[in-house]
Amino acid sequence: MEDNKIRIGITQGDINGVGYEVILKTFSDPTMLELCTPIIYGSPKVAAYHRKALDIQANFSIVNSATEAGYNRLSVVNCTDDEVKVEFSKPDPEAGKAALGALERAIEEYREGLIDVIVTAPINKHTIQSEEFSFPGHTEYIEERLGNGDKSLMILMKNDFRVALVTTHIPVREIATTITKELIQEKLMIFHRCLKQDFGIGAPRIAVLSLNPHAGDGGLLGMEEQEVIIPAMKEMEEKGILCYGPYAADGFMGSGNYTHFDGILAMYHDQGLAPFKALAMEDGVNYTAGLPVVRTSPAHGTAYD
Secondary structure, eight states: OOSOSEEEEEEOOOTTTTHHHHHHHHTTSGGGGGTEEEEEEEOHHHHHHHHHHHTOOOOOEEESSGGGOOTTOOEEEEOOOSOOOOOTTOOOHHHHHHHHHHHHHHHHHHHTTSOSEEEEOOOOTTTTOSSSOOSSSHHHHHHHHHOTTOOOEEEEEETTEEEEESSOSSOGGGHHHHOOHHHHHHHHHHHHHHHHHTTOOSSOEEEEEOSSGGGGGGGTTOSHIIIIIHHHHHHHHHTTOEEEEEEOHHHHTTTTGGGGOSEEEESSHHHHHHHHHHHHTTTOEEEEESSSSEEEEESSOOOOO
């Protein structure tokens, strides 16, 4: 390496989606290259195709690994020997295979100490499935490969607005039975530690959302608050974690109450992400907390539409 900047490994994601467009537009701004040394794990041919088709003014060098990444240059590590056809906005198993190859190479080079952090462009969670990848998404796969037994926490964030999830990519019918006192406590512990260590907040305040409408209405609309969520929070409070609620989810964001907390813990995917994306769709970042590796991604999918 010719410089001491943070080395960011960027995986190409689904080549038929918005990944390359976002990456190349980002580094068409030369000031970005003053902040970091970016290495794309993907295909130089595919990158060049996107650049030409979208008329993006971004230059890159082709390298064999991150060790060859140049000073003030965007570099591409070729992760496939196959001729992959790009068809914008169309799901394709070959695109899924290419996305996995890029992700695996980035993880390999992270383990070798060649990059410092990982940024993942969006994948198609269906076409990437294979014998090597049987996970609901990036987060679970990276937890398995790099977590060393540690559990991850999915956080969507924009500045001081941070929403974490107890459950992530599971069917709605499984949510209530998946949420346990132990799982809530695990996520609260990770969230608390992340807010202190990663964001430098001395005594983070965490709001916890309820599972049922109106926070269960005293048991009328469900007992999970009384039997699971509140007992979990009380034990965490005894350990010094400042957690408040559970708050009814329907009005929590609209009332502006979320601005009084350093983090919000939602019970399930859409409960937390639907209001977050309504408020921060253009600027949101998906941050994976709790793991040895720093990993982020855009807070959106392949954007085929």
